[in-house]
Amino acid sequence: MNSEPLLLATPSGEELKLCPEGPWIAANVSMLETLSRSVGADVDQSRAVTLDMSGVSALDTLGAWVLEKLSRRASSSGRSAEFIGVADHFSGLMDEVRQVNRHTPPPAPAPNPVLLRLNDLGKSTVGAREDITIFLQMLGALFMALIGVLRRPRSLRLTSLIYQLYRIGWQAIPIVVLITFLIGAIIAQQGFFHFRRFGAESYTVDMVGILVLRELGVLIVAIMVAGRSGSAYTAELGSMKMREEVDALSTMGLDPVHVLILPRVAALVIALPILAFIGSIAALYGGGLVAQFYGGMAPAIYIARLHEAISVTHFEVGILKAPFMALVIGVVACSEGLRVKGSAESLGRQTTTSVVKSIFLVIVLDGLFAIFFASIGM
Amino acid sequence: MGESQEQFAIRVRDLVVGFGRQTVLDHLSLDVRRGEILGLVGASGGGKSVLMRTIIGLIPRQGGTIEVTGRPIGGRTEGAATTWGILFQQGALFSSLTVRQNIQFPLRENLVLSQELMDEIAIAKLEMVGLRAQDADKYPAELSGGMTKRVALARALALDPPILFLDEPTSGLDPIAAGDFDALIGTLQKTLGLTVFMVTHDLASLTTVCDRVAALADGKIVAIGPMRELLQSEHPWVRAYFHGKRSQMLQHEMR
Numbered sequence: 001m002n003s004e005p006l007l008l009a010t011p012s013g014e015e016l017k018l019c020p021e022g023p024w025i026a027a028n029v030s031m032l033e034t035l036s037r038s039v040g041a042d043v044d045q046s047r048a049v050t051l052d053m054s055g056v057s058a059l060d061t062l063g064a065w066v067l068e069k070l071s072r073r074a075s076s077s078g079r080s081a082e083f084i085g086v087a088d089h090f091s092g093l094m095d096e097v098r099q100v101n102r103h104t105p106p107p108a109p110a111p112n113p114v115l116l117r118l119n120d121l122g123k124s125t126v127g128a129r130e131d132i133t134i135f136l137q138m139l140g141a142l143f144m145a146l147i148g149v150l151r152r153p154r155s156l157r158l159t160s161l162i163y164q165l166y167r168i169g170w171q172a173i174p175i176v177v178l179i180t181f182l183i184g185a186i187i188a189q190q191g192f193f194h195f196r197r198f199g200a201e202s203y204t205v206d207m208v209g210i211l212v213l214r215e216l217g218v219l220i221v222a223i224m225v226a227g228r229s230g231s232a233y234t235a236e237l238g239s240m241k242m243r244e245e246v247d248a249l250s251t252m253g254l255d256p257v258h259v260l261i262l263p264r265v266a267a268l269v270i271a272l273p274i275l276a277f278i279g280s281i282a283a284l285y286g287g288g289l290v291a292q293f294y295g296g297m298a299p300a301i302y303i304a305r306l307h308e309a310i311s312v313t314h315f316e317v318g319i320l321k322a323p324f325m326a327l328v329i330g331v332v333a334c335s336e337g338l339r340v341k342g343s344a345e346s347l348g349r350q351t352t353t354s355v356v357k358s359i360f361l362v363i364v365l366d367g368l369f370a371i372f373f374a375s376i377g378m
Numbered sequence: 379m380g381e382s383q384e385q386f387a388i389r390v391r392d393l394v395v396g397f398g399r400q401t402v403l404d405h406l407s408l409d410v411r412r413g414e415i416l417g418l419v420g421a422s423g424g425g426k427s428v429l430m431r432t433i434i435g436l437i438p439r440q441g442g443t444i445e446v447t448g449r450p451i452g453g454r455t456e457g458a459a460t461t462w463g464i465l466f467q468q469g470a471l472f473s474s475l476t477v478r479q480n481i482q483f484p485l486r487e488n489l490v491l492s493q494e495l496m497d498e499i500a501i502a503k504l505e506m507v508g509l510r511a512q513d514a515d516k517y518p519a520e521l522s523g524g525m526t527k528r529v530a531l532a533r534a535l536a537l538d539p540p541i542l543f544l545d546e547p548t549s550g551l552d553p554i555a556a557g558d559f560d561a562l563i564g565t566l567q568k569t570l571g572l573t574v575f576m577v578t579h580d581l582a583s584l585t586t587v588c589d590r591v592a593a594l595a596d597g598k599i600v601a602i603g604p605m606r607e608l609l610q611s612e613h614p615w616v617r618a619y620f621h622g623k624r625s626q627m628l629q630h631e632m633r
Contacts, residue, residue, distance in 0.1 A: 026537050027460065029491040060538035061570070065502055066495070092569035100502040101511075343473040343519040 004028070005063075006055075007035040009042050016046035018070065021055035024063025032066045040073070049074035053094075054085030064090070064097040131357075138335040139327075141257040142265060148258065160263035168229040169271030175228070176221055176275050177282040183220055184212055184283030188290035201295060205305035208287035213314040217280030219366055222325040225272055226358040230333035233264055234354035237337025238347045246338065256338075265330030272326035273319050280318065313378055321369050325362050332358040386445075387412045387541050387573035388433060393442035395425070395432050402428050404597030405442070415567055415574040417584045419619060420594030426577045427467075429594065430543055433575075434464060447540060460488060462541040463534030467549065469526040471518040477504070477529050478514040484536040503532040508562060524555040528562075535566065542567075544576040548583055556580060560587045581620075593619065 005022040018039060024032060043049055051071055056063075067083075074081035086094055149156045191204030237260060240246050246256050284306065291297040297305075336354035340347050388410035395403040402425040410416050420426040431437045433444055435451060444451040446461060471480050481500040485491065501511045507528040518526060527547060534542060547563065548556035560580075564587045567574050578584060584591050585605050592602040595615040601608050609620050 026485075026489060029489045029495070033492060033495060061502060061506070061535075062495075062499055062538065065499060069498070089571065096506060096569045097502065100505040101498055341519065343517070345474045346519075 005031055005035065007039060009039045011042060011046060014047040015050065016042055016048070016074075017050045017052060018043075019052045019055055020067060021057075023058035024056055024067065025058050025060045026062040029062060032063060036066050036070055039070070043070060043074050046074075047079050049079070049081040051081070051083045052085050053083055053087065053090065056087070056090065059090045059093060061093065061097065064093050065100075068094070068097045134335050134339070135331060138257075138261075138331045142262060142331065145255065145258045145262045149262065155258070157259060157263045160259075161267055164264050164267035165271055168225065168232075168267055169274060172225065172228060172271070172275060173278060176224060176279045179224060180212075180217060180220055180279035181282040181286040183216060184208060184286030185290045187211060187216070187283075188287035189294055192290070192295040202297075202305060204295065205287070205291065205297075205302055206309035209284065209306050209310040210314055212280050212283040212287070213310055213318045215318070215366070215370075217283055218276040218318045218322050218325065219362070221276045221279040222272060222322070222329065222362045223359050225268070225275065225326070226329045226333075226362060227355055229268065230329045230358045231351050231355050233330070233333035234337040234340075234351045235347065237261075237334055238340030238350055241338055241340045242342060242344075242347065261330075261334045264334060265327065268326040268330040269323045272329075273322035276319060276322040280315075317369075317373050317378055321366065324369075325365055328361045328365055329358045332361060385412060386410060387447060388575065389443075389445040390429075390433065391443045391445075393429075393432065393444065394440045395428055395437060396440055402597060403432070406594075406598050408592060408599050408602070410573060410575055411590075412573055413567075413571060414589040415563070415576060415587055417588035417591040418575070418577045418594060419579065419584065419591060421615070422579075424594055425597060426594055427545060430545060430575065430577055434462060434543060460537050461539055462543055463537070463539040464543045465527070465530050465534045465545060465547055467545045469518070469530040471521075471526060471530055471533070473518050476515050476517055477509075477521070480518070480529060481533050481536050484533065488537060499536070500532075503536055504529070506535070506566065507532045508558070523550050524552075524559070527551065527559060531562070531566075535570070538570060540571070541573045541575065544574060544578070546578055546580075547576060548578065548580045553582075556582065557586075563587055 003022065005020065005024050005028050008019040008021065010017045010019070016039075020035075049071065051067060053067075071081040071083065083094065188204055188208050191207050192201055195201050195204055195207075237246070240260070246260070249256050249259055288299060288302045291302045292299055333354045336350045336357070340350045386409050388408070390406060390408040393403050393406045393408075394401065406429065408429075418426050418429065428437060432439050433446070433451070471477075472483065475483065478497070478500045481503050482496050485496050485499060501514060504511065504514060509525065509528055509532070513521075513525065513529075518529070521529060531547075542563075544563070548559055551559060560583050563574060563576075566572060567587075576583070576588065588605065590603055591605050591608050592599050593608060593611070593613070593616045594600070595613070600613045601611040601616045608616060611617065611620075
């Protein structure tokens with residue numbers, strides 16, 4: 001037996017006899033393609049083609065298809081093509097292959113590129129409107145659930161709320177402290193480094209204090225929570241949706257917003273201000289350490305400068321923003337989670353969307369608050 | 379050795395598999411003959427899927443030997459895709475690829491061939507499992523349960539492997555679809571000369587397509603043979619399985 005496939009072509013007058021030999025199997029596919037291409041011209045020129053299969057030692061679907069393709073190429077323009085000497089144990093496969101690929105669907109017409117762009121633009125416009133609608137709907141549903149809880153406080157899912165607080169509040173503290181500590185230290189270092197040139201080193205403390213309390217503390221923490229807890233919410237709710245757990249809840253007469261979403265969003269609204277506070281303190285502490293070891297400023301002086309530089313207003317401006325940012329993160333994360341469809345891919349996509357969208361909205365919200373506080377003189 | 383290579387597709391000897399302290403398979407031995415359809419039955423959680431997954435190398439074994447087409451299996455097997463095709467219970471289609479790409483995946487990874495031929499082979503496989511060329515550009519999420527199983531079968535058969543593993547192929551299908559699927563497996567087995575190892579609970583499949591049935595209980599194969607012989611088995615678990623109320627009813631209908 002041959003270990004390599006062969007294809008012997010013997011033309012006799014206008015007839016062509018093809019003798020495939022050896023193993024015509026998928027493992028030899030590149031050789032099979034070369035062989036079938038090499039006789040292509042001969043097949044086109046001859047009037048009748050005979051395929052003698054008696055030398056084939058092994059055959060699988062791929063090999064059978066390559067041979068069938070040759071015979072179809074021969075028979076396509078009204079010429080004759082036939083198989084002879086097909087071994088018994090190959091005949092089933094050959095018959096099967098003869099049935100396939102008979103009806104190739106017409107290829108889809110290539111779309112107009114301009115129309116395609118316009119279509120995308122239109123779709124994203126409609127999509128943006130839909131996003132806003134879904135956001136508002138979720139906000140409304142949450143509000144209704146909240147009213148329900150206020151009317152019957154016992155219906156609050158306390159266990160769930162505490163558990164979520166533990167997960168997104170308590171467990172987030174180490175990483176929040178670490179990051180904000182580093183951010184505070186970096187700001188202080190940069191302040192000392194650059195302000196030193198015009199002898200305004202002591203103003204570094206003002207900068208660190210105001211920046212951290214008004215903006216950075218809450219913003220960094222909100223972004224971290226959006227990445228850490230918002231993504232977890234989306235993935236959880238999404239996989240619940242995928243496995244029809246959300247539907248199961250609804251059929252038991254329970255409102256998924258009440259059972260699943262309210263405790264999560266409420267936990268975020270409670271936890272984020274606390275985390276923002278802890279984060280701000282860690283940042284101030286980081287700034288203080290840099291002031292001592294890099295700027296040469298005694299801790300007592302740092303604290304005294306801080307005391308002069310910042311007021312309760314700065315703290316209020318920062319901490320007031322936190323619950324609103326938490327609400328935005330929670331609503332986006334939960335509504336994106338409920339938009340997950342059947343596939344695992346959609347879960348990943350919705351989680352990404354959730355994080356990107358909530359970080360974007362948090363920053364936009366921060367900007368709006370900055371304008372608001374500036375105009376009321378805070 | 380030469381003889382066993384001809385005769386047996388899979389030989390399992392004294393296989394021991396366990397998780398932690400629990401032993402799931404306890405010195406299990408099983409031979410699957412070349413070219414037969416072997417059905418494996420057993421209690422839920424009794425180790426049927428564990429046995430299948432151990433043979434294909436997904437679960438490490440603690441003892442014993444496994445030979446597939448005469449070669450011992452150990453650790454990760456290179457060229458596994460050309461030795462066997464596997465139909466997972468839920469299909470396990472790659473959700474980010476279309477049906478066509480799913481079927482082409484093993485071809486693309488194992489062979490060097492032109493895109494044109496690859497497309498034709500994919501459509502050929504699709505039509506062999508009873509689907510139409512129009513379904514080739516759908517995504518797995520758009521398929522019904524029966525179609526998913528068929529596409530998964532087409533992917534398992536993409537490289538014409540000599541051995542096909544099926545994990546509950548008819549679960550979740552309606553009786554008509556399940557019957558069609560059984561017939562399809564029978565036809566493909568004949569045309570492609572496959573050895574089929576099928577884990578199933580479906581008594582109809584066992585009766586209609588399986589050449590032999592093996593019963594797994596207490597971590598061992600307690601009975602093996604054609605369905606007729608198993609029905610006469612004296613083993614208490616096998617009796618309970620085939621002579622329970624549900625089974626009795628079905629067998630009565632079939633006679």
